[in-house]
Amino acid sequence: MLSSSSSHRRTSHILRRRAGAVALVGVTALLAAAVQSGAANAAPDQAPTGKVKPGAVTLKLTPSQRAELIRDANAAKADTAKDLGLGAKEKLVARDVLKDHDGTVHTRYERTYDGLPVLGGDLVVDTSKSGKTERVVKATKAAIKPASLKPQIASAKAEQQALTAAKSAGSKSTKADRAPRKVIWAADGKPTLAYETVVGGLQDDGTPNQLHVITDAATGKKLYQYQGIKNGIGNTQYSGQVTLTTTQSGSTYTLNDGARGAHKTYNLNHGSSGTGTLFSQTNDTWGNGTTSNAATAGADAHYGAATTWDFYKTTFGRSGIKNNGVGAYSRVHYGNAYVNAFWDDSCFCMTYGDGSGNADPLTSLDVAGHEMSHGVTSNTANLNYSGESGGLNEATSDIFGTGVEFFAANSSDVGDYLIGEKIDINGDGTPLRYQDKPSKDGASKDSWYSGIGSIDVHYSSGPANHFFYLLSEGSGAKVINGVSYNSPTSDGLPVTGIGRDKALQIWYRALTTKFTSTTNYAAARTGTLAAAGELYGTTSTEYKAVQDAWAAVAVGARSGGGGGGGTSYESTTKVSIPDNAGAVTSSITVTGRTGNAPSNLQVTPNITHTWRGDLVIDLVAPDGSTYRLKNFSSSDSADNVTDTYTVNASSETANGTWQLKVQDQAAQDVGTINSWKLTFP
Template sequence: MYRKNALAAGVAAALALGSVTLVTTQSTAVPQSAAAAGASAAQPGAGFRAMTADTRSEAIRTAGRNAAATARELGLGPDERLVAKDVLIDADGSRHVRYDRTYDGLAVIGGDLVVHLTGDGRITGSDLAHQGAIRVTRTTPKLTAADASAKAVKHAKHVKKAKAGSKDSTLVVYAAGKIPVLAYRSTVTGAGETGPASREAVIVDADSGALLDQYELHQSVTGTGNGVTVGQVSIETTQTGSGYTLTDAAHGGTIVYDSYNSPQSNPRQNARAFTKTSNSWGNGTASSRESAAVDASYGLAKTWDYYKSSFNRSGIRNDGRGAPAYVHVDTNLVNAFYDDNCFCMYFGDGSSQNGNTPVTAVDVAGHEMSHGVTAATANLTYSGESGGLNEATSDIFGTMVEFYADNTADPGDYYIGEKLNMSSGYLRRMDNPSADGKSLSCWNSGAGSADVHYSSGIANHFFYLASEGTGAKTIGGRSHNGTTCNNDTFAGIGKDKAAAVWYRALSAYMTSSTNYAGARTATLQAAADLYGTNSQERYLVSKAWAAVSVGTALPDPGNGTPTPGPTDPTDPPGGNALTNGSFEQGTSGWTQSDNIITNSSLQPARDGSWYAWMMGYGADAVESVSQSNIAVPATGAPKLTFSLKVSTQESGYVAYDTLKVKINGTTLATYSNANASSGYVQKTVDLSAYKGQAVKLEFAGTEDTYLPTVFLVDQIAIG
């Protein structure tokens, strides 16, 4: 239930080191570094301090000691516990503490959150994947684990001939939807994109077995590779007695193993470390098994160095520990993937399609290692729009690693997998994602239903435009063309600044359920932190999002002061037409008290896939969604129309739970549990009293202590 409990300002908890004191209720923090709205001094990198492994561990332990007090201040329930996952510290001492949640000892999917604090421990805000406390009626399931596994096998869509046993299903609380439910998370194995032992997560309701979510567990680049791409390079090795191993002590002890074609179900089955008496590795062709290992070692080291030099991040989990890598996995495997369960990366040898050359290019290594960084930070769920953002994050940083490596054999560009010998010449293009015939260049209401490798195109396109702006360019010897979805033209802020904005948004503001609208909010906050609220960088970030159909551009700040944009001659005098009345542009144009506007499949939309879901908690609650400065027509008989569906567990005709329609704070219509309907019903409200005025429209919901009522609103129009 996306209910945000109000935080009581001024409440302090006297705790040692990192005391928690609440000072604001905003959902996205404004750290001290951005306190001056017009600040122009850029923060280094993504604004985070470098920390030793010991310093970070102590910060996490402190966050753990403060977890109970933090949960109370955030209004979480008595059965909930916070588990500290990571801590980032800004240059000014502000902190961002990332927590996972449990409920009655069960893991909560979609329960993660980030708490933002000043240097002296005062809470300035929080970003929660699921707002407010979590409540489920009980934690005893009707289905057994074996039942859940059987249901999961039937629901699986990413693998064929799916299999799962009772040990493959774990009881959890699923809070990624609006109402938390008891669920099973099952791991299903079968033939899929990553081979005959591909794995898929399937989440089913623990009582009914209904499908709640499903996604691939191998987060991968799929395609053919041409193997050795980096040419002659220096790599870090370790001397052991009279020989050497491909152990990179300079990068957390990263070891590259030869999998010896072990199956994907157990890539370590036959694995052994590369060893030899001389310190010269490979011959530059696939005829030597060492050549693929050189590529992998080089790519992973460059990825580590990029994160360290750019963001003060020490390895995937920021703990100084290197992840093992396995080359020559399986046979005919045209793939590479990261697996967070084993904290390791696997690289296949390709197939006859490309002469059996390994999939070990620099941007592939950067892509896979960045999946680990995402898992350690926002942990974006690998389905829906968050899955597209997950894939795009790996494309973004894989590309940045390629630029950072500055390797003449593989110069930096915004093509993904251009060294993998694809028939099209690349896997994906960031400047023009839809050029492959599958990827999305512009956001639309169906983006959440697209394969995550294709919906990633929206964020890839955003990143290219934010970095390079519009127009034709040659980059890394390849043609790029920054076209937009709205025919806008503008300059970019540069790839390093754009990457800093994305990294800060990922690590400090995004959560597992972040969608494209949320990513826009997170990156605008990150740009404000780094370059100032009224900075040209923040403005151009908003322009880049608008250019891929996510939200609208902010006013041009000019010389540091926001100025209104040119008047649209089609705008009615005294206000604007109501925008996004069917919510198909997500939250664009609307202000909401909680995560009300949604495309959740748990309830139906009247049209499209987005709608406003209000109330339904079965507990005291208030919610609102509103839009301001709407021009009511000055002629005729203006009216407000909208579609409303009411479902309730209340009985009788007493109005226990209500939805009020307000104009400028005045209630014009009230609907309640007594208006329950089997489907959507069109409602009409007379606006004659507001002819020619610019008004604020608000839908305000109130629910009492007992029995839930759900109000669904869609297709809103004023005319």
């Protein structure tokens, strides 16, 4: 459907798909394991490890209070590193900090090893008011012990490899932006010395290029690559007559918002570099509602940035993108007929093209919320813009862009769960994306599946967008603000929503205190459950709704194990799981039933293990047929397996001996099958 509306739309669609595919070339265990493993169905229903604090919310810190907390964290970083058991060559750098009303402090750290940045080494430490460490969320559980710190290949080889990758992505750059830097790559398995090379220039649609390529410094093998420019959505939308905060100096007014961190809006006048010219004029009325006046797009972008700032401030107590009271800036009229918009970390700015034929500036309210939210993600979880984490990155911008639109309560653009509905990028009045049923755009996915990490991040965002809609509004048909929705579920069971306000609070808390750069869908489920538990309690309706909404997009199990009651058979015989060895089994004998097993047979293991991703778990039917419950995943570092899995066993005779087969496929961690249960609904 996306590719059939207009030739320009087809081009834009094809390039986004191509960019996503290129970005995944060379991705190894970090994403491959999560992509191919079934990891999303393996996330445990983890509550916070400390005391659950229903109603826990983040304080609204002033910039000076936040700066003081960061200074305190950096002053104590050596002791913190020691307490966490980090090596002598590892150091922490405090990147962000949040504080709850009960005194709990959430500190986000980057890590270095022997002075080198550790990519994928970020972590979040939760500390109680008394100073006790309550929880640590790490992007990697692996010990940072690279085999060598001496490169075996020249940096020039890494640079050439990066240029080749950039050329495949459409860039015409002939040299890197800067010399390759040595780093420790820790995001996919064993940490290793590597080079990080950044290639600039332009992508083939005119978007700035910031391709990051990670090269093994010993072998020259490409380990990973991702695009640093966060492409968003686009086209035009005018929000009617609005109030803008500007600055007057003498007889001149400028689009300089002194009330929101001095956010400024600039006119690139169809250029593609530099800051542009600050919008200024001798009166305080901006634009005329049409593209005949360049200031119209400036007014839309300025209004969108102000509304997004106010949304974050009012809803979450966040003061600007970095939560430090400092504004970003906006650039409009980028390039010539550029059909996109993007966030750029390097300039700390949002940039908007003018659309096909320069007729439709891409400055709609939800686009502004989307792009500015990329900045928030970059300065919190910093989700890698590739694979499953890239889909979650894009979904985060869609989720908060939707939040901005509802928050604005603008009669010219009422709140909805449609992304880019005003921009008519398809030429037929349809939106760019749909949160109630993402597949309606013709490319996005409604639910998680094992290969979702291999598609473009704009389309792999579908399950998270769908989860947010279900958590907010529930499943089924309904009309909201005059728009009709009909949201399905992957398991055919209904979901009852808890309201958009609570859903936003859960997602924001997970993003800022639970997610890391490598978070995938399984970990997103774990993080949002932990956030819901802290906000509302682990026995709350909200906590159960998070379980059900994720299950409805094929990530994990329902609250209570799915379809309700039934007859259960259980084994409580403990079976030790040897480390990185052959499979072990535990048996349950089912008797007294007639016919075949059901199509929704419930399997509930209770397994203790300190790195659950090592485990491969199967259900073995009486005739020896095997049903895979959980695959190996090197990136799933959570503890224990307690999910309920649903198996279509309708071809199997119900009576007989069923087995749970478990194999540990990696070294260093052991576990135990404590018990397991079969439930016939």
